[in-house]
Amino acid sequence: MIPFFDLKKQYISLKYEIDNAIQNTLNSGLFILGNQLKEFEKEFSFYLNKKFCIGVGNGTDAIELALRALEIQEGDEIITVPNTAIPTITAILEAGAKPVFIDIGEDYLINPNKIEQAITEKTKAILPVHLYGQSCDMDKIIKIAEDNNLKIIEDCAQAHNSIYKNSKVPIGDIGCFSFYPTKNLGAFGDAGAIVTNNENIAKKLKLLRNYGQENKYSALLKGRNSRLDEIQASILRIKLKYLKYFTEKRRQIAEKYNQQLKNFIKTPIENPWNKSCYHLYIIRTNKRNELKDYLTTQQIGTEIHYPIPLHLQEAYKFLNYQKGDFPISEKFSQEILSLPIYPELKDEEINEIIKKIKLFHEEIV
Numbered sequence: 001m002i003p004f005f006d007l008k009k010q011y012i013s014l015k016y017e018i019d020n021a022i023q024n025t026l027n028s029g030l031f032i033l034g035n036q037l038k039e040f041e042k043e044f045s046f047y048l049n050k051k052f053c054i055g056v057g058n059g060t061d062a063i064e065l066a067l068r069a070l071e072i073q074e075g076d077e078i079i080t081v082p083n084t085a086i087p088t089i090t091a092i093l094e095a096g097a098k099p100v101f102i103d104i105g106e107d108y109l110i111n112p113n114k115i116e117q118a119i120t121e122k123t124k125a126i127l128p129v130h131l132y133g134q135s136c137d138m139d140k141i142i143k144i145a146e147d148n149n150l151k152i153i154e155d156c157a158q159a160h161n162s163i164y165k166n167s168k169v170p171i172g173d174i175g176c177f178s179f180y181p182t183k184n185l186g187a188f189g190d191a192g193a194i195v196t197n198n199e200n201i202a203k204k205l206k207l208l209r210n211y212g213q214e215n216k217y218s219a220l221l222k223g224r225n226s227r228l229d230e231i232q233a234s235i236l237r238i239k240l241k242y243l244k245y246f247t248e249k250r251r252q253i254a255e256k257y258n259q260q261l262k263n264f265i266k267t268p269i270e271n272p273w274n275k276s277c278y279h280l281y282i283i284r285t286n287k288r289n290e291l292k293d294y295l296t297t298q299q300i301g302t303e304i305h306y307p308i309p310l311h312l313q314e315a316y317k318f319l320n321y322q323k324g325d326f327p328i329s330e331k332f333s334q335e336i337l338s339l340p341i342y343p344e345l346k347d348e349e350i351n352e353i354i355k356k357i358k359l360f361h362e363e364i365v
């Protein structure tokens with residue numbers, strides 16, 4: 001059995017250090033907004049070469065609070081894609097704004113050439129998602145944002161260590177991360193963070209995550225409660241030390257899949273500006289469901305990210321989109337399949353997955 005992912009393996013490989021970190025945090029008697037978080041925020045912003053990092057409760061809150069810090073108001077429009085995780089939209093709606101979708105390109109990411117036609121008087125921001133670990137075409141997006149006086153908020157929940165040109169994402173003013181357990185940098189519970197170079201935004205976010213309080217007795221902003229706790233911060237500090245190594249492992253696995261599978265099936269497009277962190281490895285075929293079923297019978301776990309484009313979700317009917325509005329997102333949602341990719345995946349397992357995909361291909365042609 002090769003599962004789609006196996007979180008226990010990573011815990012076991014770091015067990016000694018992580019158990020120690022948790023124990024030390026318990027002994028400190030400080031559980032919220034303490035030293036572990038402060039240190040993690042320093043280390044993570046240094047890692048990404050940003051000035052500020054603000055730890056929050058999860059990735060969805062990171063996006064919502066970022067929108068609030070940018071003073072996005074009720075009714076403002078935020079341009080994003082239908083091919084993303086549901087929480088991208090949850091966050092926009094929670095901030096009171098309206099998601100406006102545009103279609104993706106062959107690389108599964110926001111198509112910058114379609115942004116301008118979606119801009120209205122109400123548009124306030126563009127929300128590119130560095131999906132699967134692939135970085136979006138940021139130069140074009142930044143140019144459009146500047147020309148139209150829009151903000152940029154990057155959803156980096158799948159992009160810890162993704163590189164655009166020579167920099168780690170986010171490239172723009174503000175980037176939002178999730179440390180959900182399955183992400184490339186994963187906590188053992190919920191956690192998230194926002195990074196920015198803008199001091200004013202950083203200050204606001206520190207208030208917003210903590211009831212809007214400046215100190216115990218004075219509230220300056222209409223805030224929330226969304227904090228990254230000390231135990232999670234201490235775990236993330238350990239895992240951050242290994243992120244570079246884990247990312248290399250993911251890239252090696254992807255390279256092997258690319259080489260071995262490219263003649264059989266559509267492997268991911270690698271844009272020249274992009275060095276993916278390979279949160280997910282996506283192949284594409286019009287026999288997707290058959291292949292998924294076949295791999296299941298062969299004890300190989302796969303997933304679909306994502307089977308229903310967000311404009312067709314039951315919950316978002318009120319946005320009045322229809323089938324056919326975003327043909328590429330709709331077509332790809334029927335054809336994409338995510339293969340196992342995680343640092344602990346063994347060579348024999350990778351070979352087995354490749355072998356079975358080749359066998360499937362031979363049987364159907």
Ligand SMILES: *Cc1c(COP(=O)(O)O)cnc(C)c1O
Nearest residue numbers: 058059060085087088157178180
């Ligand atoms: C995981 C994820 C989020 C949300 O993160 P949570 O920590 O689960 O709230 C947002 N956007 C994308 C693209 C994600 O993959």
